[in-house]
Amino acid sequence: MSAAIYIDTALLAIPNYADTPEEAEEVILRLKHWSDIAFRYGARRISRRETAEDVLGELGFFPAHNNVKDLLEFTGLDEVYDANSVWSSYNTLLERSGLISETLGFEIDDSVDVIADPNILEDCCPAALRLTTESLFATILVADEVEERRGRFVASAFSGGVDQIQVSATANSARGASAHVAEPLPRPLAGPLSLIGRVEDMLSEADTLALWRDAETICDLHFAILLKALQIRAAEGQGNDIRAISVFGIGSDFLATITKNGCGNGGPYAGATLETCARIALGAPKNALRPFGKPDQTIRSRDKAKALRTHVTKGGVAIRLMVWERPDGTIEFANVGPKGELEISEGDLTQTFEVAKFG
Structure with a gap:
């Protein structure tokens, strides 16, 4: 592991x-x-x-x-x-x-x-x-x-x-x-x-992409995103304080969709997907987060979270990352998919993974 x-x-x-x-x-x-x-x-x-x-x-x-x-x-x-x-x-x-x-x-x-x-x-x-x-x-x-x-x-x-x-x-x-x-x-x-x-x-030696590719659970994915976010902060001269990482969650369907769409395991978009998630966790998205839903932005009924989407890749199949923004500002990574099949997964609340902010 x-x-x-x-x-x-x-x-x-x-x-x-x-x-x-x-x-x-x-x-x-x-x-x-x-x-x-x-x-x-x-x-x-x-x-x-x-x-x-x-x-x-x-x-x-x-x-x-x-x-x-x-x-x-x-x-x-x-x-x-x-x-x-x-x-x-x-x-x-x-x-x-x-x-x-x-x-x-x-x-x-x-x-x-x-x-x-x-x-x-x-x-x-x-x-x-x-x-x-x-x-x-x-x-x-x-x-x-x-x-x-x-x-x-x-x-x-x-x-x-x-x-x-x-x-x-x-x-x-x-x-x-x-x-x-x-x-x-x-x-x-x-x-x-x-x-x-x-x-x-761990940052100088941890292979976050290997951790992402090897992930068997959304807990593994969460840890990979956390480490990648810390690596990015360190590389950009912002320090490596774990307390600077925002709380974020991962929905129950996320692992299955990254595997299906070439964004995990040996997929060609794994690295781009990991970096996209990590930068969102840092509060500095690589590409803009835009409202998702037509004609009105999709709202999740159980918690009033707002649906957002962002680019993972812009060429080829044009992979999109779908996220929920909860009323408190917390981000939940929902699923990924090609631009032509865009939908957002509500997920199973009991299977969502997140951790408390480090104090």
């Missing part, structure tokens, strides 16, 4: 790899951010190791409420962060994230001779926690080799900025329904990994 995020178990641990109050606060901020991502996008986008809770429990590092409270008091952050709020973030991340063994079909559960450059693993304690990090690294390297492409990111427990690291390891054993894909074992591994602290850190 493109642009997949895998949680380092150490990020969920109390204590974790942080050595100073400043580093502890950085981990808390990351934890709250990834909790927001898990709440919005769930198991399709972010996942953790199957053994995470067991390992944390055995070590006495499980993020129970008393451990969260003790951490905040010990680091002097109890006057900055509410223990209940931080504890809730831990719980959300554990409950809403998927399992790597299910999203990938396997995970490496034993790896040896793991070497990172730079050597961020050298002083990681305790050893049992470090081993989970090492096995996560090995899992991603195997997946990259098997699929012959990158696009996976580690929600890192290490302090500092974005890290591009080189890792070598030997995978000894695997678990999961598709554990056989990791064979032959032992398996020597080597390759680059991307350690990130926030979604915005």
Whole structure:
């Protein structure tokens, strides 16, 4: 899966790899951010190791409420962060994230001779926690080799900025329904990994078009649009703050229509459609949004949303993107289609996908 995020178990641990109050606060901020991502996008986008809770429990590092409270008091952050709020973030991340063994079909559960450059693993304690990090690294390297492409990111427990690291390891054993894909074992591994602290850190490497083409759900499409919008902002010198992206929704028929009309999968209009949606999400459409409907603009009865259309392509079959503009200004991407067959899908309200604005 493109642009997949895998949680380092150490990020969920109390204590974790942080050595100073400043580093502890950085981990808390990351934890709250990834909790927001898990709440919005769930198991399709972010996942953790199957053994995470067991390992944390055995070590006495499980993020129970008393451990969260003790951490905040010990680091002097109890006057900055509410223990209940931080504890809730831990719980959300554990409950809403998927399992790597299910999203990938396997995970490496034993790896040896793991070497990172730079050597961020050298002083990681305790050893049992470090081993989970090492096995996560090995899992991603195997997946990259098997699929012959990158696009996976580690929600890192290490302090500092974005890290591009080189890792070598030997995978000894695997678990999961598709554990056989990791064979032959032992398996020597080597390759680059991307350690990130926030979604915005993915922008330089995330292949948003691959994510769009690979989309199996409208949740996947939503995330692709979000990342593409952030990439456009960054490229145009406007920064990459996720809070700048407007709330937008995707209707229940959108995925089917982009597939049918060559705007998804391997279609020739995939890139143009993704960019068109992303620029609308930024509030700066590539082409004008115009009222749709004759003689009067079409209004959706259930919420009084107004029908709009815009160009995706102007030549050939002339693909159009149809959207609803709700009374509060929120955009909902409804469907695409050729100019000669223009219609707008009302969609199934219960199957529409959107996420709350990032705060």
